[in-house]
Structures are given as C-alpha cells and as structure tokens.
Amino acid sequence: MRRGHLLSGRYRIEGLIGSGAQSSVYRAVDELLQRDVALKLFRRNRADVEQIRRQEAEVRILAGMSHPALVTLFDAGADLSDPQDPHSYLVMELVRGPDLRERGSLGSMSAAHVAHIGHDLADGLAYIHHHGIVHRDVKPANVLLVDDGSGDSRPRAKLSDFGVATLLSEGFDTLSGGS
Structure with missing residues (x-):
C-alpha cells in the first residue's frame, strides 16, 4: 500500500x-x-x-x-x-516505541525495567485468560514498549497481535487451523 x-x-x-x-x-x-x-x-x-x-x-x-x-x-x-x-x-x-525484540538488540535492560515489562505482560495475560482467551503467540516482537514522550521512567508494555489467539470455549484448534 x-x-x-x-x-x-x-x-x-x-x-x-x-x-x-x-x-x-x-x-x-x-x-x-x-x-x-x-x-x-x-x-x-x-x-x-x-x-x-x-x-x-x-x-x-x-x-x-x-x-x-x-x-x-x-x-x-x-x-x-x-x-x-x-x-x-x-x-x-498506534503504540510509539520499539517492540521488545528491537529493544533487546540494543543491549541489556535494568532488572527494574524487565520487572515492569513482566508485570504489564502478566497483568494483560491474566485479563485475557480471565475472559477465556489464550494468546498463543507471546514473543518479543508482539510486546510493544510504550514511549509516550512523557519522560516517565516506568516502562510500559502492551501485548499485540491476537491473530492466532483462541477462545477457550471454542477449543484450541478453532482459530489457528491446528492444535
């Protein structure tokens, strides 16, 4: 396009x-x-x-x-x-900032930074699991790191790409074409 x-x-x-x-x-x-x-x-x-x-x-x-x-x-x-x-x-x-894969290629992150990212991911995954959804493609490229320009030192992470997610009520072979 x-x-x-x-x-x-x-x-x-x-x-x-x-x-x-x-x-x-x-x-x-x-x-x-x-x-x-x-x-x-x-x-x-x-x-x-x-x-x-x-x-x-x-x-x-x-x-x-x-x-x-x-x-x-x-x-x-x-x-x-x-x-x-x-x-x-x-x-x-539009999430402004790199994905976790891109950020990882720049070098190591502080333990606090990693903990904040992990907290956000765990919180988001708990939310979708509570609603009966399994993401099935959690990987660094699907974790977007927010850079909102505010200077907030606490990093934020957002989970993206639900293309192979599944609803537990529909079973694991429904959305991806496999099990």
Missing part, C-alpha cells in the same frame, strides 16, 4: 511499520478523528476460508478487550477500492 492512499475514505497511509506472513501494519492518520493509528491490512487469499475465520476471530477478541497492557482496537472494515482484490483491516492504537 503506498503512502498517501486513503483507505475506506478515512485512513490515510503514512508508512509501513512491519509485515508478516498474513498481514502488514501501517502507520496511518484517521482523517475523521485527526489521530495517528496503526492499520493492520490482511493479505487476501480468496481460497483460504481458515484465514478469513482467523481474521474475524481476531476482530471479535479485540473488540471485547479493554486493558492498559493490550493494544486497543478502534475500528475494523474492508477496503473495497479494488473490487477484484478486497482486503479486510483492523485499526488500532
């Missing part, structure tokens, strides 16, 4: 943040609310019904979650600008 593209008449693409096998995440501007957002644009494989189920499940899971240690979902939709190649997307809060 090119810089400046207006998605669904509302979200202007500013640049690529990162990309994986199933999706790409872009920094974008919500033109209606005048705020920066992260836009996760799913790659479309028309024949992959399981992929569509995972995307829909991620939307349902994120829509029901509100916790300071989880990335917040603002909107979800489909880009129909090319009717031959529609793409579904999620609009989420």
Whole structure:
C-alpha cells in the first residue's frame, strides 16, 4: 500500500511499520478523528476460508478487550477500492516505541525495567485468560514498549497481535487451523 492512499475514505497511509506472513501494519492518520493509528491490512487469499475465520476471530477478541497492557482496537472494515482484490483491516492504537525484540538488540535492560515489562505482560495475560482467551503467540516482537514522550521512567508494555489467539470455549484448534 503506498503512502498517501486513503483507505475506506478515512485512513490515510503514512508508512509501513512491519509485515508478516498474513498481514502488514501501517502507520496511518484517521482523517475523521485527526489521530495517528496503526492499520493492520490482511493479505487476501480468496481460497483460504481458515484465514478469513482467523481474521474475524481476531476482530471479535479485540473488540471485547479493554486493558492498559493490550493494544486497543478502534475500528475494523474492508477496503473495497479494488473490487477484484478486497482486503479486510483492523485499526488500532498506534503504540510509539520499539517492540521488545528491537529493544533487546540494543543491549541489556535494568532488572527494574524487565520487572515492569513482566508485570504489564502478566497483568494483560491474566485479563485475557480471565475472559477465556489464550494468546498463543507471546514473543518479543508482539510486546510493544510504550514511549509516550512523557519522560516517565516506568516502562510500559502492551501485548499485540491476537491473530492466532483462541477462545477457550471454542477449543484450541478453532482459530489457528491446528492444535
């Protein structure tokens, strides 16, 4: 997706943040609310019904979650600008700062820093587990470190990417296509 593209008449693409096998995440501007957002644009494989189920499940899971240690979902939709190649997307809060993988490559962190990150992750995981959700992809690249520019010395962490999460009520093979 090119810089400046207006998605669904509302979200202007500013640049690529990162990309994986199933999706790409872009920094974008919500033109209606005048705020920066992260836009996760799913790659479309028309024949992959399981992929569509995972995307829909991620939307349902994120829509029901509100916790300071989880990335917040603002909107979800489909880009129909090319009717031959529609793409579904999620609009989420833009977390400014590196992910834990990037931060780890810069060198060691203080014990207090690691403890704060661990506390946030444990708190967020306890919250989703209480709601019957298992993330199943907790890794450094999915732990976003918040840099809000406030100079707050207490690091904050947010868990992202619920693409292979599962609802305990649906069983472990429901959302990922395997067990």
